[in-house]
Amino acid sequence: MKGLKIAIVVLGFLFLGTNVLSGSAAGQKSVLKVGFITVGPVNDWGYNYAHEQGRKYLQSALPGQVETTIVEKIPESAEVERVMEKMIANGVRLIFPTSYGYFEPTLRVAHRHPNVVFECCGRVVPDNIKNIATYTPKIYEPMYVTGIVAGRMTKKNNIGFIIGHPVPLIIQDINAFTLGLRSVNPNAKVHVVCTNSWSDPPTEAEAAKGLIESGVDVLTMHLDSPITVVDTAEKYGVMTVGYHADLKQRAPKGWLTGEMWNWGPLYVAITKSVLKHTWKPGNYRYGMKDGYCKLSSFGSIVPAKVQLEALKAVSNLQDRSLVVFKGPLTDRDGKERIAKGKIADLQTLETMNWLVPGVEGVLDKH
Amino acid sequence: MVSGHWQKLRRAALYTLGSLTAVLIAFLITAVFLLLVGRNPIEVYIGIYQGAFGDSFSFSETLVAATPIMLCGLGVAIAQWLGMMNVGVEGQLYLGAIGATYVALNCHFTHSWQLLPLMLVGAAICGGFWSFIPAILRVTIGVSEVITTLLMNYIALLLVEFLIHGPWEDPNNVSWPQTAAFPAIAELPHLFATRVHLGIVFGIGIALLFAFLLPTTKIGFISRVIGSNPDAAEYAHYKVKRYQVWAMIISGAVAALAGFSQVSAIEGRLRSGLSPGYGYTGFLACWLARHNPIAIVIVSILIGGLLSGADSLQLSAKLPFATVNILQGMIFFCLLATEQYINKLTSKSNIESNTESPKVLRSEA
Amino acid sequence: MNIELSEFLIAVAAGMVRSATPVLYATLGEIITERSGILNVGLEGIMLVGAFTGVAITYQTHSVGLGLVAAMIAGLLLGLFHALLAIYFQANQVGVGIAMTIFGTGLSAYLGMDYVGKQINTLGTFKLPLLSDIPVIGPIFFSHDILVYATFILVPLIAFIINRTRLGLTLRAVGEEPRSAAAAGINVELTRYIATACGAALAGLGGAYLSLAYAQGWSENITAGRGWIAVGLVLFASWNPFRALIGAYLFGGAISLQLRLQAAGLDVSPYLLGMLPYVLVILVLSISTARRKNAPSSVPTALGLPYIPQV
Structure with a gap:
C-alpha cells in the first residue's frame, strides 16, 4: 500500500508540474526561436561541432532577437520528424536540419507547417516548395x-x-x-x-x-x-x-x-533575412569568395x-x-x-x- | 474461481505497484546524479513527462516510437516461448523493410488494398527467411542461434546500405543514398490525423492473438511444453525442432512488420538509418515484460515515451541525450533488481522467470 | 601502389592482431565470468566506460599506465555491480546486461563530453627484441604494443588456470554444479563476484585499448558493437581461451583484410566487403560445430541461473 501512496503522490506531482510548465511557455513573442538539429554529438571536433559553433555565433551576434536551441544525436530517420514537430510546438519558427539525410523528413514536416522556415544543409529543393531553402558552402x-x-x-x-x-x-x-x-x-x-x-x-x-x-x-x-x-x-x-x-x-x-566551415556569419545572414521578412526559398551555394x-x-x-x-x-x-x-x-x-x-x-x-x-x-x- | 480471479488481480496490482516503486527508485538515484552535475531533477523529469505524455500530440509521437519496439518485442517473445533466443530482430526489421520495398517499387497496382497486403507478405517472407537461417543452423547442426542472429543484424544493415548505394538507388535522384519514393498507394493508413499508423494495430492485434492462442489452443500448449522443457517435449514425441523453426520464422516475420510499417507509413522509401536500434530496444522490452504479449505492448509504450521524452529534454532542459540513456539504464536496473522481490510477494515460485534465458545457451553444443 | 603480395599479407595479418586485441580482451574476460555461471552480456557498456576512464585518467595524470589501471578498475566496479544484481538481487542476467549497455553508453557519453578531442599520451609500440626479427612472424606478432604482447601470455595463462589449477577447478565447479561446490565448502557467491569483477576488468581494458592504443582519444560510442561481438565470440569459442583467440583473429583478420583490399583498389562495394567478418564467423562456427557435433557440451551448466542456497 505504501507503493500506491507513493505512486499517487508522484502522479499528482507530475500533473501539477505539467500545468506549471505549460503556463510559463506562453509569453515571449518578439524573439525569433531558431532550432538546430545535428546527427552526431556537438562536441565531436568535426562536422557537428562546426554547426554548434555557428549556432553560438548566431546567438551572440543577435542578442535579444533570437533564441537558439540545438538537439544533437538525432538519427536520419523518422525520429527527426518528431524533433522538428516538437520544436515547432515549442514556438520555433526557423529550423536548421544540418544533416543531408534529414531532407526527406523535412519535406514532410514543411508541408504540414507552411509558416515555419526550414534551412536544409545541402540537397536540392524543388521550386514549388515555398518554405524550404538549401544552403551549403562549396567545400x-x-x-x-x-x-x-x-x-x-x-x-x-x-x-x-x-x-x-x-x-x-x-x-x-x-x-x-x-x-x-x-x-x-x-x-x-x-x-x-x-x-x-x-x-x-x-x-x-x-x-x-x-x-x-x-x-x-x-x-x-x-x-x-x-x-x-x-x-x-x-x-x-x-x-x-x-x-x-x-x-x-x-x-x-x-x-x-x-x-x-565558417557557419556563423552564414547563419546570421539567413536569420536576419527571416527577421526582416526578406527570406526566399531556393538552393544557395556559396563559394570561397563568400567566406563561409x-x-x-x-x-x-x-x-x-x-x-x-x-x-x-x-x-x-x-x-x-x-x-x-x-x-x-x-x-x-x-x-x-x-x-x-x-x-x-x-x-x-x-x-x-x-x-x-x-x-x-x-x-x-x- | 472468483478467488482465483481475485488472486490474479491482486498479483497484477502488486506487480504494477512494485514496478512503479522500482521506477521511482531509479528516478531518485538519477536525481542525485543530476543534482551532482548541477541540474534540477524535478525540472528534468517534468520535461520528460511533458514530452512523452504531456498532450495528445506528444502521446501520439510516443505511440509512433512505440510501434516498432512493440513489434520487435513480440518477435523476440514468439521465439522465446519455444526456447529460441532471437537477438536478430533488428536485422529482421531491416529485411522486412527490404521485402516491402521490393514489392512497393516493382509491383504495379492501382489500389492500396492490392499493394499493401502484398508488401506485408513480402516483408514477412524476407524477415522470416532471415530468422530461418539461424533456426535451421541451430536445429540441424547445433549452432547457437544467439550468435548467428546477432551477427546477421550487422549483415542486414550492410545489405540495406549495399542496395541503396547500388542496385536499388533512386534513378532520378542520386543525391542521397535511398530508393525511389514509393507510390502513394503504398502508404500504410494513418490514424486520427497523426503520425500514428496501422502498425500499432498490427502490434496490439498480434499481442492479443497470442495472449489468446497460447493458453487456449493445442499448439499453444505444445509450445509451452517445448519452451519450458524441451527434453520432455521430445519424449512426448512432439516435433520440437519443427516447432522451433516455425517459431523463429514467425518471430522474424513479426519483426519484419516493424520494418514494413516504418518504410510504408513513415519513410515512404528505403533509406539507411531506418531503425535507431528498435530491435535491441524491443529485445529489452520483451525481457522487461517477461515475454508476456500484453505486457510487451504496455512496456513498449512506456519505453517509447522515454525515447520521445528524450528530445523534449534536449529542447527544454538543454540536457544532452546521454542523460536519457543514464536514466533508462537506471530504470531497467531497478526494475530487474526488484523483480525477484515482487515475484516473492506475488507467488511462491521465483525461479521460473529466470530459468528461461540459460536454457537456450545450454541446449547447444 | 605496387606492393608485393607477401608484404600485403603480412600487413593484413599485423592489422588482424591489432583489430582482434580489444575484442579478445573482452572475450577472455567473459569466458572467466561465464565459467563461474554468471552471464554478462553488458560488455559493450563496460568497454565504453573503460575506454572513457582510460582517456580521462591518462589526460589528468599524463600516464597511460594509470589510465589502463583505471580502466580496469572501472570495469571491475561495473562487474561488481552486475554481480550484485545477478547474485544478491537474483535479477535476470540478460536484462541486466542490456541495461548495462544502455547505462554505460550514457554514462561514458555524459562524462566524456569534455574529453572529446583531448590530446593524450597513447600506448607506444615497440618491437620485441629478437622475436621481431623473425621473418613473417616478427612483423605480424611482435611489432605492436604491450597490450598485444600481454594477450600472448594471457591466453595460455587463463586456459591453464581454468583447466589445471585448483582455482580453475573452483571456478568450474561453481559454474557447473554450484550446490555440490557449496557442499564441498566453496563460497559460490564470492567466487562468482570475483570472476565477474575480473572478467569485467578485462573488458574495461579492452575498451581502453580502443581509446588509448587504437583511436588515441575518446569519442562517443567508440566500441561500435565490439562488445556484442565479444559476447558472440564466447559462444564461438565454447568457453575455451585458445578458441577465443582464433575467433578474435578471424574477426579482426576479416576487418583488416577488407580495409586493405579497398586500399589496394579492389572494385567491390565496401558494404559487401564489410559483411566479410560476420559471414566468416558464422561460416567457420557452423563448420566447426558440425564437425564436433557429438562432442560433449562445454557450456557451464549453471550459466545464467541464479544461485539459491539450499536451506
Missing part, C-alpha cells in the same frame, strides 16, 4: 586547393582518402581534391577507403594504418571527425590534410592544411612557395577565373561527363556519382 573549392598542396608535398605520389560513405557530396570532394592534386602533379593517385560509418575511430585508425602500409604519404578524410586520422598519421610520420577543424597544433610534424568555407592554417612543413601557390588558387577561385568542375572533364573510364567549356550545374554536382582519373578505390558504382 569542394578549398578541397581543390588542399589537393594542390598535397600534390606539391607528396613524395610517393600516393594519397589516402578515408571516407564514411560514398555519397555524392563526398564524391565531389574526392574529385575536386584529385583535380587539384593532379593539376600540379599528374602522376599522383588518390586511394579511397570507405569505413561504412561516419564515426568509428578504431576502424578509421586501422584504415589509416592500412593505407600507410600500402605506401601513401599523405592522408585526408571526409568523416564526422578528422581527429583519429590526423593523430594516426602523425604517429606514423605521415602528412595530413584535415577537415572541419584546424588541427595544426595537434599534428606539428605532418599537418599540411585543411578545409574548414576557408582553408585552415598551413603546417610549418609547407614551404612558402607552395603556400603562395595555394593562396593564388584561392584568389583565382574567388574571382571565378578558376572553376573546379569545368569541362572538359571525363570520368576515370574515359567517358565525358562535363563538356568542354561547360560549368557543372547544381544537379550535376549534387548527383555526382563518377570519379575523375587518378582515383583508385571501391567507389565505382556504375
Whole structure:
C-alpha cells in the first residue's frame, strides 16, 4: 500500500508540474526561436561541432532577437520528424536540419507547417516548395586547393582518402581534391577507403594504418571527425590534410592544411533575412569568395612557395577565373561527363556519382 | 474461481505497484546524479513527462516510437516461448523493410488494398527467411542461434546500405543514398490525423492473438511444453525442432512488420538509418515484460515515451541525450533488481522467470 | 601502389592482431565470468566506460599506465555491480546486461563530453627484441604494443588456470554444479563476484585499448558493437581461451583484410566487403560445430541461473 501512496503522490506531482510548465511557455513573442538539429554529438571536433559553433555565433551576434536551441544525436530517420514537430510546438519558427539525410523528413514536416522556415544543409529543393531553402558552402573549392598542396608535398605520389560513405557530396570532394592534386602533379593517385560509418575511430585508425602500409604519404578524410586520422598519421610520420577543424597544433610534424566551415556569419545572414521578412526559398551555394568555407592554417612543413601557390588558387577561385568542375572533364573510364567549356550545374554536382582519373578505390558504382 | 480471479488481480496490482516503486527508485538515484552535475531533477523529469505524455500530440509521437519496439518485442517473445533466443530482430526489421520495398517499387497496382497486403507478405517472407537461417543452423547442426542472429543484424544493415548505394538507388535522384519514393498507394493508413499508423494495430492485434492462442489452443500448449522443457517435449514425441523453426520464422516475420510499417507509413522509401536500434530496444522490452504479449505492448509504450521524452529534454532542459540513456539504464536496473522481490510477494515460485534465458545457451553444443 | 603480395599479407595479418586485441580482451574476460555461471552480456557498456576512464585518467595524470589501471578498475566496479544484481538481487542476467549497455553508453557519453578531442599520451609500440626479427612472424606478432604482447601470455595463462589449477577447478565447479561446490565448502557467491569483477576488468581494458592504443582519444560510442561481438565470440569459442583467440583473429583478420583490399583498389562495394567478418564467423562456427557435433557440451551448466542456497 505504501507503493500506491507513493505512486499517487508522484502522479499528482507530475500533473501539477505539467500545468506549471505549460503556463510559463506562453509569453515571449518578439524573439525569433531558431532550432538546430545535428546527427552526431556537438562536441565531436568535426562536422557537428562546426554547426554548434555557428549556432553560438548566431546567438551572440543577435542578442535579444533570437533564441537558439540545438538537439544533437538525432538519427536520419523518422525520429527527426518528431524533433522538428516538437520544436515547432515549442514556438520555433526557423529550423536548421544540418544533416543531408534529414531532407526527406523535412519535406514532410514543411508541408504540414507552411509558416515555419526550414534551412536544409545541402540537397536540392524543388521550386514549388515555398518554405524550404538549401544552403551549403562549396567545400569542394578549398578541397581543390588542399589537393594542390598535397600534390606539391607528396613524395610517393600516393594519397589516402578515408571516407564514411560514398555519397555524392563526398564524391565531389574526392574529385575536386584529385583535380587539384593532379593539376600540379599528374602522376599522383588518390586511394579511397570507405569505413561504412561516419564515426568509428578504431576502424578509421586501422584504415589509416592500412593505407600507410600500402605506401601513401599523405592522408585526408571526409568523416564526422578528422581527429583519429590526423593523430594516426602523425604517429606514423605521415602528412595530413584535415577537415572541419584546424588541427595544426595537434599534428606539428605532418599537418599540411585543411578545409574548414565558417557557419556563423552564414547563419546570421539567413536569420536576419527571416527577421526582416526578406527570406526566399531556393538552393544557395556559396563559394570561397563568400567566406563561409576557408582553408585552415598551413603546417610549418609547407614551404612558402607552395603556400603562395595555394593562396593564388584561392584568389583565382574567388574571382571565378578558376572553376573546379569545368569541362572538359571525363570520368576515370574515359567517358565525358562535363563538356568542354561547360560549368557543372547544381544537379550535376549534387548527383555526382563518377570519379575523375587518378582515383583508385571501391567507389565505382556504375 | 472468483478467488482465483481475485488472486490474479491482486498479483497484477502488486506487480504494477512494485514496478512503479522500482521506477521511482531509479528516478531518485538519477536525481542525485543530476543534482551532482548541477541540474534540477524535478525540472528534468517534468520535461520528460511533458514530452512523452504531456498532450495528445506528444502521446501520439510516443505511440509512433512505440510501434516498432512493440513489434520487435513480440518477435523476440514468439521465439522465446519455444526456447529460441532471437537477438536478430533488428536485422529482421531491416529485411522486412527490404521485402516491402521490393514489392512497393516493382509491383504495379492501382489500389492500396492490392499493394499493401502484398508488401506485408513480402516483408514477412524476407524477415522470416532471415530468422530461418539461424533456426535451421541451430536445429540441424547445433549452432547457437544467439550468435548467428546477432551477427546477421550487422549483415542486414550492410545489405540495406549495399542496395541503396547500388542496385536499388533512386534513378532520378542520386543525391542521397535511398530508393525511389514509393507510390502513394503504398502508404500504410494513418490514424486520427497523426503520425500514428496501422502498425500499432498490427502490434496490439498480434499481442492479443497470442495472449489468446497460447493458453487456449493445442499448439499453444505444445509450445509451452517445448519452451519450458524441451527434453520432455521430445519424449512426448512432439516435433520440437519443427516447432522451433516455425517459431523463429514467425518471430522474424513479426519483426519484419516493424520494418514494413516504418518504410510504408513513415519513410515512404528505403533509406539507411531506418531503425535507431528498435530491435535491441524491443529485445529489452520483451525481457522487461517477461515475454508476456500484453505486457510487451504496455512496456513498449512506456519505453517509447522515454525515447520521445528524450528530445523534449534536449529542447527544454538543454540536457544532452546521454542523460536519457543514464536514466533508462537506471530504470531497467531497478526494475530487474526488484523483480525477484515482487515475484516473492506475488507467488511462491521465483525461479521460473529466470530459468528461461540459460536454457537456450545450454541446449547447444 | 605496387606492393608485393607477401608484404600485403603480412600487413593484413599485423592489422588482424591489432583489430582482434580489444575484442579478445573482452572475450577472455567473459569466458572467466561465464565459467563461474554468471552471464554478462553488458560488455559493450563496460568497454565504453573503460575506454572513457582510460582517456580521462591518462589526460589528468599524463600516464597511460594509470589510465589502463583505471580502466580496469572501472570495469571491475561495473562487474561488481552486475554481480550484485545477478547474485544478491537474483535479477535476470540478460536484462541486466542490456541495461548495462544502455547505462554505460550514457554514462561514458555524459562524462566524456569534455574529453572529446583531448590530446593524450597513447600506448607506444615497440618491437620485441629478437622475436621481431623473425621473418613473417616478427612483423605480424611482435611489432605492436604491450597490450598485444600481454594477450600472448594471457591466453595460455587463463586456459591453464581454468583447466589445471585448483582455482580453475573452483571456478568450474561453481559454474557447473554450484550446490555440490557449496557442499564441498566453496563460497559460490564470492567466487562468482570475483570472476565477474575480473572478467569485467578485462573488458574495461579492452575498451581502453580502443581509446588509448587504437583511436588515441575518446569519442562517443567508440566500441561500435565490439562488445556484442565479444559476447558472440564466447559462444564461438565454447568457453575455451585458445578458441577465443582464433575467433578474435578471424574477426579482426576479416576487418583488416577488407580495409586493405579497398586500399589496394579492389572494385567491390565496401558494404559487401564489410559483411566479410560476420559471414566468416558464422561460416567457420557452423563448420566447426558440425564437425564436433557429438562432442560433449562445454557450456557451464549453471550459466545464467541464479544461485539459491539450499536451506
